[in-house]
Amino acid sequence: MKVSLFITCIGDVVYSSRVGRSVVEVLERAGCEVVFPEKQTCCGQPAFNSGYHKEAKKAAKHFIRTFEHAEAVVAPSGSCAGMVKEYPHLLVDEPSWHDRARKLADKTYEFTQFLVDVLNITDIGAYFPKRVTYHTSCHMTRIMKVTEPPVKLLENVEGITFDTLPYKEQCCGFGGTFSVKMLAISEQMVDDKVKHIVDTKAEVLVGSDLGCLMNIGGRLERLGIDVEVMHIAEVLNQRQETGESVGN
Amino acid sequence: MGIKISNDSFFERVDKGIKNDFMRQAVSSAQDRLEGRKSAITEEMGDWEDWRELSEEIRQHTLENLDYYLNQFAENVAKQGGHVHFAETPEEANEYITNVAKQKNAKKILKAKSMVSEEIGMNEALEKAGCEVIESDLGEWILQLDDHDPPSHIVVPALHKNKEQIRETFHVKRGYEDTAEPERLAKFAREQLRTEFMQADIGITGCNFAVAESGAISLVTNEGNARLATTIPKTTIAVMGMERIVPTWEELDVLVTMLCRSAVGQKLTSYITGLTPSPGGEGDGPEDFHVVIIDNGRSKILGTKYQSALQCIRCAACINVCPVYRHVGGHSYGSIYPGPIGAVLTPLLEGYDDHKELPYASSLCAACTDACPVKIPLHELLIEHRKDIVEKEKLGTFTEKVMMQGFGYGTSHPSFFKMGGKQVPFLMNIVAEGKDGGGIGPGPIKLWTEIRNLPNSKGDTFRKWFKKRKGGARDGNRDDQRER
Ligand code: SF4
Numbered sequence: 194m195k196v197s198l199f200i201t202c203i204g205d206v207v208y209s210s211r212v213g214r215s216v217v218e219v220l221e222r223a224g225c226e227v228v229f230p231e232k233q234t235c236c237g238q239p240a241f242n243s244g245y246h247k248e249a250k251k252a253a254k255h256f257i258r259t260f261e262h263a264e265a266v267v268a269p270s271g272s273c274a275g276m277v278k279e280y281p282h283l284l285v286d287e288p289s290w291h292d293r294a295r296k297l298a299d300k301t302y303e304f305t306q307f308l309v310d311v312l313n314i315t316d317i318g319a320y321f322p323k324r325v326t327y328h329t330s331c332h333m334t335r336i337m338k339v340t341e342p343p344v345k346l347l348e349n350v351e352g353i354t355f356d357t358l359p360y361k362e363q364c365c366g367f368g369g370t371f372s373v374k375m376l377a378i379s380e381q382m383v384d385d386k387v388k389h390i391v392d393t394k395a396e397v398l399v400g401s402d403l404g405c406l407m408n409i410g411g412r413l414e415r416l417g418i419d420v421e422v423m424h425i426a427e428v429l430n431q432r433q434e435t436g437e438s439v440g441n
Numbered sequence: 442m443g444i445k446i447s448n449d450s451f452f453e454r455v456d457k458g459i460k461n462d463f464m465r466q467a468v469s470s471a472q473d474r475l476e477g478r479k480s481a482i483t484e485e486m487g488d489w490e491d492w493r494e495l496s497e498e499i500r501q502h503t504l505e506n507l508d509y510y511l512n513q514f515a516e517n518v519a520k521q522g523g524h525v526h527f528a529e530t531p532e533e534a535n536e537y538i539t540n541v542a543k544q545k546n547a548k549k550i551l552k553a554k555s556m557v558s559e560e561i562g563m564n565e566a567l568e569k570a571g572c573e574v575i576e577s578d579l580g581e582w583i584l585q586l587d588d589h590d591p592p593s594h595i596v597v598p599a600l601h602k603n604k605e606q607i608r609e610t611f612h613v614k615r616g617y618e619d620t621a622e623p624e625r626l627a628k629f630a631r632e633q634l635r636t637e638f639m640q641a642d643i644g645i646t647g648c649n650f651a652v653a654e655s656g657a658i659s660l661v662t663n664e665g666n667a668r669l670a671t672t673i674p675k676t677t678i679a680v681m682g683m684e685r686i687v688p689t690w691e692e693l694d695v696l697v698t699m700l701c702r703s704a705v706g707q708k709l710t711s712y713i714t715g716l717t718p719s720p721g722g723e724g725d726g727p728e729d730f731h732v733v734i735i736d737n738g739r740s741k742i743l744g745t746k747y748q749s750a751l752q753c754i755r756c757a758a759c760i761n762v763c764p765v766y767r768h769v770g771g772h773s774y775g776s777i778y779p780g781p782i783g784a785v786l787t788p789l790l791e792g793y794d795d796h797k798e799l800p801y802a803s804s805l806c807a808a809c810t811d812a813c814p815v816k817i818p819l820h821e822l823l824i825e826h827r828k829d830i831v832e833k834e835k836l837g838t839f840t841e842k843v844m845m846q847g848f849g850y851g852t853s854h855p856s857f858f859k860m861g862g863k864q865v866p867f868l869m870n871i872v873a874e875g876k877d878g879g880g881i882g883p884g885p886i887k888l889w890t891e892i893r894n895l896p897n898s899k900g901d902t903f904r905k906w907f908k909k910r911k912g913g914a915r916d917g918n919r920d921d922q923r924e925r
Contacts, residue, residue: 205903207896213903229907234852240845242805244827244837248849255853331806364764368804373888375802377452377459380892381768382804411893 194312196225197263199256199301201273202235203403208424212403215430216269216304223314232259236268236276242369246283253280257293265311266301269426270402271333274303278336303333305401305425309342315349320433322352326395327425328386328409329361330402343401343425350428356393360385367408383412390420397421399428443531443562444791446591447775451798458769464593464601468770471600475761478706479812486702496699497816499692500752503684504743510653510686511734517656523718523730527683531561534733538563538645538678539570541731545676547572547642553660553667554578555647556595556755557682557735559777560790563645574645575637577666579630583607586614593771593779596704596757601770634666644670644727648681649754650696651732652715654689658732660714661700663707668714677716677727683734684751690715696754699814703756738790746825750785752815757782759809759819765802774799781809781819788826793834800826 198220200213217227237252256277260266268274278301280294308314327347333339347355366372366382373379386409390398398413398420400406410422447454458464483489503510515525528534542550550572552558564574576582580599584590587610592598599607604621611617611629619625646667648658658679660667671677687693701707718730742751760766760780771779776787776796784799800823803809809819831837837845889895901909 200903209897209900210903210906211900214906217907229904231904232855234855235848237852240848240852242824242827243841243845244824244829244831245845245848246828246832248845248852251849252852255855331804331808335807335811362808364804364806364808366764366804368806371801371804373885375455375765375804376888376891377455378765378768378802379804381459382764383893385764385768407896408893410896411889414894415892 194225195264196220196227196267196307197260197265198227198229199233199236199260199266199268199273199277200229201268201270201403203407204269207407208403212269212424212426215424215426216267219308219317219426219429220267222317223308223312225312228263230259230263234259236273238273238276239369241276241279241283250283253283253294254290256280257290257297260301261293261297263300265307266297267304267307268301269304269424270404271303271330271337271339272402272404274301274306275332275336277301303337303339303401305342305346306337306339309345315342315345317346317349317429318351319349319429319431320351321428321431323396324354324356324394325397325399325428326356326358326390326393327361328358328365328390328398328400328402328405330400330405331362331364333401334362339401343399346425346429347399350431351433353428356395359389359392365405365409367404369404372408379408380412383408387412387416387418391418395420397423397428399423399425401425442559442565442589442591442777444560444776444778444787445795446777447772449775451773451775451802454773454775455769455802458773461601461770463603463606464770465768467601467603469767471594471597472761472767475704475706475757479703479758479761480706482702482706482708492695492699493814493816496695496754496814497752499687499695500754500815501749503686503688503692504748504751507684507686507743510688511683514651514653514656514686515732515734517653518718518730518732519656521656521718521730522720523656523732525732525734527734527736529736531735531737534561534680534735534737535563535566537731537733538680539566539572541676541678542567542570542572542643545642545729547676549637549641550574550643550645551638551641551670551674552576552578552581553644553646553662553670554581554598555645555680556592556777557647558645558680559592560682561680561735561737563680575634575641577634577638577664577670578662579627579664579666582630582634583610586610591772592777594757594760595755595778595780595782601772638669638673641670641674643676643678644672644674645678645680646670648679648685648732649700650693651681651686652688652690652693653686655717657715657717659693659697660712660716661697661710662712662714663705663710665712668712671714671716671727672725675722675727676729676731678731678733679716680733680735683736683739684753700754700756703754703758703812703814742789747785747789747822749817750782750789750822752817753782753786754815755782756814758812758814759817762808762812763803764806764808765804769802774802781823782817785817785819785822785826793830793836797830797834797836800824800830 237249241249278298284290365386366379576585583599594600608621649661719726766780788796807820
């Protein structure tokens with residue numbers, strides 16, 4: 194299957210190639226051909242959530258133009274994939290765009306959702322002998338309604354010890370602009386999240402949304418707490434042979 | 442009191458809330474308790490989603506035909522000898538209510554819990570008219586004793602107080618000397634309130650739902666105080682928001698089921714009361730029965746994109762799951778309606794002037810939307826508010842506007858975006874804007890790094906890596922070329 198990768202803003206630059214690379218390699222291992230439409234930009238969520246819908250529409254239309262011929266669009270972020278699902282609603286007053294948006298939304302998937310629900314893969318042959326816990330990000334859970342796939346995938350990783358995060362459905366306090374606009378509140382929320390992570394005694398916090406990971410990871414580091422933060426693709430890309438990611 | 446409960450700025454209120462450890466402890470344990478009970482009891486129902494859909498339908502149908510049902514209700518109340526008064530403003534409502542009190546020569550007024558009476562500042566109006574108003578709901582009574590501390594939750598008004606604080610209030614105001622054990626506190630409150638019940642001239646209640654087909658109002662309580670307030674005094678006045686109505690008892694059954702489960706995780710609360718007028722003391726209802734139906738901005742919401750907010754049955758499920766509420770408490774919202782529904786409703790009822798921060802006091806995690814038994818898309822309505830704030834009210838800051846216009850341009854011009862994307866700062870600047878709406882505030886990066894580190898983004902961007910990579914780059918470019 195040919196997959197058009199939407200890497201997302203944070204996936205492109207903030208984590209350099211670290212996450213995107215694992216996404217590509219895991220998808221290839223799953224038998225996909227991965228293409229990267231170079232003209233892609235941002236899904237428009239920052240503008241949309243801030244109420245700048247004119248600007249969000251521009252981003253949405255550009256996204257549609259860039260991806261509408263894809264067989265399937267995959268993003269390593271539930272939130273950004275969720276934004277694409279929002280396009281039909283955003284463009285509801287422009288019938289031709291609305292239609293194109295709907296078709297695109299129907300073939301857009303979050304990374305783990307694509308592996309499990311489309312490719313029917315729950316064991317990717319990964320090996321990761323560490324104690325991990327998983328942060329279920331809000332948009333992935335509540336907007337994409339994807340809850341099972343990441344857990345299934347992680348449970349099938351060889352050597353892994355998986356602990357359920359207490360209060361797993363509580364928001365980490367990222368929320369895009371919320372993380373700085375409402376800094377004081379965001380801080381309390383992320384501190385709660387950190388506390389729950391520490392309570393699990395996990396060595397690694399795994400997530401499927403880079404915004405949340407950037408928030409939680411940044412706070413963990415600031416507080417000097419030694420918990421590694423990884424995107425789920427990075428974990429799934431660990432193999433027994435080397436214990437490291439392969440395919441450089 | 443009115444809707445607005447504080448003159449402090451939003452950020453001052455939040456700061457106070459966050460620093461109040463007692464309150465936060467009380468709020469988080471109450472949230473856990475209420476939410477835990479709710480999950481258990483909704484799971485028991487099995488088909489919770491079907492129930493939510495049915496409830497949404499009922500509420501939508503009622504709002505679409507609100508005129509019809511309100512008229513039917515009013516006619517049926519009148520037929521039974523009761524009185525219905527439509528009040529467009531709080532002033533009109535209070536005038537009517539104080540007039541009834543004057544006619545009855547009422548000195549003492551016994552009140553059951555009613556958010557809408559808080560909304561219109563009814564107590565103050567009655568007190569001005571020379572009446573003494575006694576809250577009979579335990580939570581409300583505590584707040585009343587505590588120098589009219591405003592409610593911080595729509596179902597559990599004194600949720601922000603712990604038992605020691607309540608003991609202290611009882612001690613200072615009423616000479617209570619016993620321990621802070623809840624049973625002792627409740628017993629003391631009961632003794633104090635019983636005397637008041639017997640002497641009251643008028644009972645005033647809210648109204649969970651009016652029933653159009655029979656001209657009845659219904660009350661859902663756990664303490665039984667509403668029953669005393671409506672049976673001991675000969676005159677009852679019910680105040681209701683104009684949207685709080687159902688066509689028949691059948692719909693009432695569904696919504697009360699949803700309300701009790703969503704609000705306190707009970708199948709049914711201890712007392713569900715249906716009330717119709719009984720002039721001449723024939724039946725068991727009040728001899729003199731008045732219903733004041735309050736608009737106060739609601740009819741302006743009908744027919745707009747915010748109409749679904751009127752579906753609300755005031756169960757507080759959205760508040761009980763809200764992570765923002767958990768940390769800042771109810772008073773931070775500056776409104777008698779806190780939490781997600783408060784952030785949606787308050788600006789609709791009172792405008793943005795005093796409440797423009799509320800729609801931003803949410804990470805848009807959508808826990809509220811998921812929890813709402815009548816399926817109000819709360820987080821989407823918050824985004825609609827943000828949209829109106831920047832597009833209609835032009836209240837967005839200059840820097841934000843410039844940044845977002847740049848965003849619109851950048852995201853639709855890939856070469857520009859790529860260039861910008863090379864630097865984390867640029868990205869952070871489109872992801873976020875200054876904090877307090879002031880023109881030159883600290884930049885987003887500075888705010889972000891006040892409490893967190895930025896990830897290490899050294900090395901190639903993904904784009905670059907993909908391009909350099911054998912095979913992948915060719916495919917990517919080919920794909921790209923075809924589109925040009
Ligand atoms: S908005 Fe929904 S969840 Fe919140 S109080 Fe109203 S009915 Fe309950």
